[in-house]
Amino acid sequence: MPKRAGERHANHYFFIFLFVFVFSSSNGMSNALDDALEKRQPDCELSLGAVVDYTSLAGKKEKVAMEMALKDFYDRTGRLRHNPTLHVRNSRGDPIRAASSAKTLIEKHHARAIIGFRAWQEAVFVAQLGNESQVPIVSLSNEAPPWAFSQWPFLVSAARNVDAQMKAVAAIIQSWQWRQVNIIYEDFNPVANGINPNIITAIQEVDAEINELVALSPFSPYLSISEKLESLKNGQCRVFIVHTSITLATKIFKEASEMGMMGKDFVWITTNDITSQIDSLNASSITSIQGVLGVKSYFSTSNKHFKDFQSRFQVMFRLQYPDGPLPEVGTSTLQAYDAAWAVALALEGNPHSKHSGCLDKRNGQELLENILKTKFEGLTGLFNFSTERKLAPVHTFSIVNVVGKSYRGLGYWTEGLGFSESIHKPSIYNKSMSILGQVLWPGGPWSVPKGWVIPTSHSYRLKIGVPAESTFREFVNVTYDHLGGNPIIKGFSIEVFKAALALLPYHLPYDFIPFAGTYDSLVEQVHVKNLDAVVGDTAIVSHRCEHAEFSQPYAESGLQMLIYIKPKRSQRAWLFQKPFTTYLWAFTGIINVYNGFVVWLIERKHHPDFRGSIRNQIGTMLSLSFTTLFSQQGEKLHSNLSRMAMAVWLFVALVITQSFTASLTTLLTVQRLDPIKVDIETLKNSGAKVGCDANSFVVKYLEVVVGFHRNNIKRMHTEDDYPQALMTGEIAAAFLEVPYVKMYLAKHCEGFTTSGPTFKVGGFGFAFARSSPYLPDISEAVLKVSESGKLQELERSLTSSFKCSTAQLVDNHDSLGINSFWGLFVITGGTSTIALLIFIFHYVRQRCYQPSCDEQQHHSPANDELLMFGPEMENRYQSYL
Structure with a gap:
């Protein structure tokens, strides 16, 4: 081996x-x-230098591009007098070697300018050398800080500023609602001030938090990189932004892949320096970055100039490197071409200069000025330096996703507009990256990573603080067992939190930690990272939001004034009318008169006292109408029709009188409260003392917002202090949050009531560390608990065990209305109407079929009226019945 x-x-x-x-x-x-x-002419040689990294495909492409630029410039312009020789040196990605190569080019080859230095670290080493020799150093790095050009006047950046890429990265983070990120950046030279502050600002502007800033040196051994990544792997945050050179990035991703950090739940985002050179990576390096999202500067590939260059570039590259892969034209290649063209154009900027082609310091200064004055349409756009010695910055970036052997373009991001699928106008822009389609995430495209996980350390458990001295124990009650002194935490707030945890899609281990102190101090423990969260009856108020973020409120918001009034019996003179509404009283009277009229009309011929003068008959009819409510007169009636109407009416009258009696009895026996109103201004002007919870924000709220003097605010430490203080007059009123008021009235309803307005303050919520990855899930779970009815069930169980859980004042008593007796009124009114119609029908029929009917037709109406009410008519009607 x-x-x-x-x-x-x-x-x-x-x-x-x-x-x-x-x-x-x-x-x-x-x-x-x-x-x-x-x-022959040692002082008239015209040469240019270039320092690139031959060990990388990007460096080889830059070399070919610069050679093509010089050839194209002199071929197209016909300016052959100053055709320079390009001397290219290999830096091998080593800044020290780059500086050594630059020195050789200046001293041995008398280079008039040196192009290259893709990595900013290389440019830093060479910049001072350029100052001393007065040779322009044309850097291809877009990471040069603004102060570099004033410190090194002969340093020129031929790359466009891509600071806006940080906003593009932040927009990606905001699109997927990731709350925390880790940033891995390259820290080579202390002079470079470490991390670019633009990325920190951009991340903060989208309400995300930087979890870790990890600085790595380009000379870091794999062991050092592995240790840093291991520390990140053990944390919660799974979103990584890599802002380094391509050389260091390949080391990082190689280690991350071997450590299993390029799989599910991980998110990797690379910036321009890496993304623009992905196409230059070898197969093994590409394999280790599958699923990476990248941001790179955009350049047009549709114009004729680019297409012509691309075809010629690939031919030239194949001629010089026949065994290598045929690469795509990248941003670095185009920048190298434009930089070489600019230097060639600057060399021809003053062809009549007597110093042209001669090596002295005056020519170096002149060449620098000519470079800064160059203006032409390059492959990357208009090449023209501003007064600040900068090219126009890039405002549009391509968003790419590494898939397979290369990457695929997802879309674009434009500063001030957002994401779009196409760069050509008109385009549809959106603030969310989701419009760009499916992303291949590390580990597969099935779901968007949450951006965080529970730490891999099995011993890690959330430290959740709870108030150990809650005034209302029903919300949080801390007790200790007799054996080990372990805390036992119960209460409404605890039950709501547990119900929310049950709806999370993952298990969240935690430990409750009682905290003795004010609620403000408890929330501050989250800010200093002594606690991960606070669970309890913690009000959401502004000054606490400076230390923590709150979940969705789980209890009603508001601050109310509670007062005590001595009860007494009601002695109002008109209390008797309260059982019925006004409409019911009126309708009862109307139906009485109507029923009385029907009975009187049918029975009048049988009772001599129903006859007489009109006044006497009206009085008799009204008397008959109302006496039926209190007496039974069925035995005195002679007609079956009147008996039918009277029977139904007596039934209805019985129901109405019994209902009236029951309602009036209730009103007379219930204790009433004296309607004395207590308002805020009266309490403040009289100097009365008011009470509130000693550990809550209400103390400061009453003093600053409501306007009570601090000496008039009494701090109450337990719930049992309130009833005695209110009843004895020690305090004139108590100010409690709405959930506490409901609980208090459920336990002490007699004599206690609320008064005055409800002050708008936040409800109860769970406090978490700012940008906590758990917070969105907890808020969503609280909403689900509320929408499912579980929260209402817990609220009912909170007050149902107390005797006054449905306490109401008697003033809220509902009087009986027409709707309560509508059916009965229809029955009795209908019965009386039917009886009246039958009576009229028989009466008319009798008149029409009498033997003297023809004679009666000649009678006048006056005679008919006399006949109707006279003895003859009565005898006829009696014989009929």
Whole structure:
């Protein structure tokens, strides 16, 4: 096995030697000519330098692109006088070797400018050398910080600023609602200030939290990388942003793959420096990054200029590297081409200069100025430096997903607009990445990773704080067993939390930890990470949100004033009318009069006292109507029709009178409360003392918001303190949150009531650490507990055991209305109407079939009326019946 490895190394060195030999041979004639010119005109040789990493496919592509740029420029412009020689050196990805190569190019080959340095670490080493020699250093790194150009004036960045990519990464995180991320970045030089602050700002703007910042050096051994990744693997967060060079990234992903961190539940996102060179990776490196999401700068591939370059580039690359794979044209390749074109254009910027082609410091400064003045339409867009010595930044990025042997484009992200499937206008933009279609996540495309998991350490359990000194023990009650002194936690809040945990799609181990102190202090323990969460009757108020985030409220919000009033019996003079509503009283009177009229009309011929003057008959009829409610007159009636109407009416009258008696009895015996109103202003102006829970936020709320003097606020420590204090007048009112008020009135209903407005404050919720991965699931579970009816069931069980669980004031007594007796009224009214119609029918029929009917037809109406009420008519009607 070692022998084979040695052979492979020998073959590797042989190919390197062969490559150098071929490269030297291909440039042999030009080098010989250069040597001859150097002997004749040592000060007039015109050469350019390039430093790339030959060990990477990206470096090889950059070399070919720069050679093509110089050839294309002089072929197309016809400017052959300054056609420079390009000397390319291999950095092998080593910043020190890059600096050494640059020094050789400046001192030996008299390079007028040096292009390359894809990695910022390489540019840092060479920048000072460029200052000292006054040779422009044209870097292809887009990671150069703004201050670098003032510190190293001869440093030029030919790559576009891609700081907006951090917003694209943040938009991806926001799309999938991941709350925490780990950032792995390359920390090479302290001068570079470590992590790019733009990524931190972008992550915070989407309300996510950076869980870990892991700095790795490009020289980090695999052991060091493995240790850092192992620490991340043991944590909860499963979202990783890799912001390094491609060289370091390949090491990271190789280790992550071997450690099982490229599987299900893991999310990996790479930035531009890595994503733009994925197509340059070998097969083994591609295999280790399956499922990775990447962000890279966008460039148009549809224009004719690019298509022409692409076809020629692949031919040139195949000629120089016949055994290698045929690569795609990437961003780094295009940037290298544009950078070389810009330098060539700068060399021709002043063809009449007397210093053209001569090596001195004045030419270095002039070349630098010409480079910064160049303006042309390059392969990556308009190449033109601003006053800040920067190219126009990139605002549109491609979103790619590594699948198989390469990657596939999912869509695009544009700053200020969002995600889109197409870059061509018109395009539909969306803030969510979900419009881009299915993503192949590490481990498979079946479901979107949550972005976090329960730590792999089996001993890890959530530390959940509970208030040890809750005023209302029904919500949280902490007791201790007699054996080991272990806490026993019960109460309404605890039951709601357990019901929510039962609905989670995973098991969440936890331990309750009693905390003796104020509720504010308890919530602050979450902020300092002594606790993972707080469960209890914890009110959601603004100043607590500075230390923790709260779940969906599980109890009603509000703050109410509770007062005590001595009860007394009601002695109102008009209490008798309360059993019935006004409409029922009126309708009862109308139906009485109607029934009395029917009976009077039918029976009037049998009773002499029903006759007489009109006034006498009306009085008799009304008397008959109301006496039927209290006496039975069936034996005095002569007609079956009147007996039928009277029987039904007496039944209805019996039901109504009994209902009236029962309702009035209830009103007379129930204790009434004195309707004295207590308001906030009266309490404040009189200097009365008010009480509230000593450990709650209400103390400060009454002082700051409501306006009570602090000396007039009495702190109550137990629930039992309230009744005695209110009844003895020690406090004039108590201020409690709505859930507490309900509980209190369920236990002490006699004499206690609420008064005044309800102040709007937050309800009860569970507090978790900010950006806790458990919080969204807990909030969703609380909503499910409420919607399923389980929460209402727990609330009923909370108060059902107390005697006043449905306490109501007598003022809320419902009077009886027409709806209560509507059926009876229909029956009695209908019966009387039927009796009246039958009576009229028989009366008319008798009149029409009498022997004297023809004679009666000649009588006047006045005679008919006399006849109806006279003795003859009565005798006829009596004989008929």
